[in-house]
Structure formats: structure tokens, C-alpha cells
Amino acid sequence: MGITMEEKTEKYALITGATGGLGKAFAHVLAERGYRLLLTGRTEEKLLAMQTDLSEKYPNVETRIYPADLTDLSNREEMFKNIAEAGIKISLLANVAGADIQKGLETYTQEKIAFQCRVNFEAATSLCHFAIAYRAENLEIVNVSSVSGIYPMPYFAVYSATKGALTSFSQALREEMRGKNVSVTAVLPGAMPTREDIKAQIKGQGLWGKLAVKTPEFVAEKSLNAVRKNKRKVIIGFWNKMMRIGTAWLPSGLRLRFIAKRWSKITKDAF
Numbered sequence: 001m002g003i004t005m006e007e008k009t010e011k012y013a014l015i016t017g018a019t020g021g022l023g024k025a026f027a028h029v030l031a032e033r034g035y036r037l038l039l040t041g042r043t044e045e046k047l048l049a050m051q052t053d054l055s056e057k058y059p060n061v062e063t064r065i066y067p068a069d070l071t072d073l074s075n076r077e078e079m080f081k082n083i084a085e086a087g088i089k090i091s092l093l094a095n096v097a098g099a100d101i102q103k104g105l106e107t108y109t110q111e112k113i114a115f116q117c118r119v120n121f122e123a124a125t126s127l128c129h130f131a132i133a134y135r136a137e138n139l140e141i142v143n144v145s146s147v148s149g150i151y152p153m154p155y156f157a158v159y160s161a162t163k164g165a166l167t168s169f170s171q172a173l174r175e176e177m178r179g180k181n182v183s184v185t186a187v188l189p190g191a192m193p194t195r196e197d198i199k200a201q202i203k204g205q206g207l208w209g210k211l212a213v214k215t216p217e218f219v220a221e222k223s224l225n226a227v228r229k230n231k232r233k234v235i236i237g238f239w240n241k242m243m244r245i246g247t248a249w250l251p252s253g254l255r256l257r258f259i260a261k262r263w264s265k266i267t268k269d270a271f
Contacts, residue, residue, distance in 0.1 A: 017097030
């Protein structure tokens with residue numbers, strides 16, 4: 001059964017990490033589907049530019065922006081307060097914000113450890129709690145995890161651990177919300193060409209990188225379709241699914257050594 005435009009425009013979608021490549025893709029797909037948009041990101045200037053762009057492309061779609069550092073509890077609470085006081089009920093939450101820092105733990109600072117854990121897991125959990133409390137009649141939650149969270153990954157240890165935790169949390173929350181008109185889907189994409197450093201990394205992986213990569217637009221569409229079907233977990237992309245199947249039988253020690261050898265050569269810290 002289709003959804004009328006009138007029904008669509010009554011729905012609000014909250015997107016975190018909205019100014020990043022995947023966040024923007026979610027915003028455009030949801031705007032095309034007629035949702036009213038609540039966008040949050042760290043930089044007000046980027047949010048304002050994005051709001052202008054969306055208004056030009058989708059003049060009938062309402063867009064509100066909420067600059068916030070999601071690692072800061074007071075920032076989150078201020079955003080929650082503003083949304084609640086506006087009487088907004090959330091129909092869809094897309095937890096997209098994340099920090100894909102990749103390097104050995106001994107090169108981290110204490111501040112960087114806290115930052116990555118907070119944005120990748122704590123903030124997403126906090127947003128889920130808020131969205132459930134201020135939900136519309138039906139709520140869909142998309143938690144963007146990663147295929148990197150399937151196994152422990154040396155030199156990507158904090159990222160893989162936080163994404164694994166987010167996948168686990170999402171599946172548990174889905175069961176808690178059973179029968180309460182709340183759908184929760186953990187989405188596990190692979191690499192996406194959203195920044196120049198990521199594009200270079202994908203190119204360096206050769207044929208496998210080309211096969212496994214998916215565009216942000218593809219990931220956003222597949223993610224939203226999955227939560228609409230109330231999928232528990234979805235790995236995005238055929239080759240990423242094959243990687244999961246093909247490596248599942250390997251002994252843990254062998255997997256860890258292979259990953260360590262591969263990822264020790266790459267350092268990435270854009271945050």
C-alpha cells in the first residue's frame with residue numbers, strides 16, 4: 001500500500017552526521033520521499049549551506065538544523081529540548097554520525113579514545129532513547145554500523161569494537177521494541193567514497209576495493225528499504241556479504257594476523 005504525500009509530509013526524520021557524505025545521501029533520499037528533515041552536525045555553517053541546498057531542490061520540504069557536538073551530553077540535551085518544545089514527533093531516526101579513526105591504540109590520546117567511543121556508540125544510544133521517548137505513532141531507527149564491526153580488527157580496534165557494539169545494541173533494542181511500533185535495523189556497509197582519504201584507500205585495495213565499494217546514495221536507499229521491512233541486520237553489497245561468508249570459517253588467530261598485517265600499513269584520522 002502506497003503512502004500519500006499528505007501522510008509523508010507529516011513525518012519527521014532526524015539525521016545525525018547530516019553534513020557528511022552518507023548523511024547528505026540520507027537527507028536527499030528522505031526529502032524525495034517527502035519527510036520533514038531534522039539535521040544535526042558539528043558545524044553550523046555546513047548545516048546552513050545544506051539547508052539552503054535542500055530548500056532549492058525540495059521547496060516543499062521543511063528542514064530544521066541543530067548544530068551540536070554529539071559527544072557532549074549538554075549539546076545533545078539542548079537539541080533534545082529544542083525538538084521536544086517544538087512538539088515534534090519523530091518517525092525516523094538515522095544514526096549516521098561516526099568517526100572512522102584508524103591507527104594503533106598506542107598512538108591515540110585519551111581525548112581521542114573518548115571522542116570515538118562517544119560518537120560511534122554513546123551518542124547513537126542516546127539518540128535512540130530520545131527518539132523512542134518522542135516518537136510518532138510508528139518509529140523507524142536506522143543505526144549505521146559497519147562490516148568492520150563483524151570481527152575484531154587490529155589497528156582499527158576502537159572503531160571495530162564500537163561498531164560491533166552498535167550492531168549488538170541495535171539487535172537487542174529491536175527485540176525490546178517488539179510490538180511497540182518501533183523498527184530497528186543495524187546497517188553494515190563497507191567503504192564509501194565520501195572523502196578523499198577514503199577514495200585513496202579504496203583505490204589502494206585494488207580489484208576488491210572496486211567490487212566492495214558502494215555509493216552513499218545506494219547505502220541510504222538500501223538502509224531505508226531494510227528498516228521499512230523491519231530487517232534485524234543488513235550487510236550492504238554483494239561482495240561485502242561474500243567477504244563475511246568467505247572469512248567466517250577462518251580460525252580467529254589467522255583472521256587477526258591477516259587483518260593486522262593489512263591494516264597496520266594504513267593510518268587515518270580525519271577527526
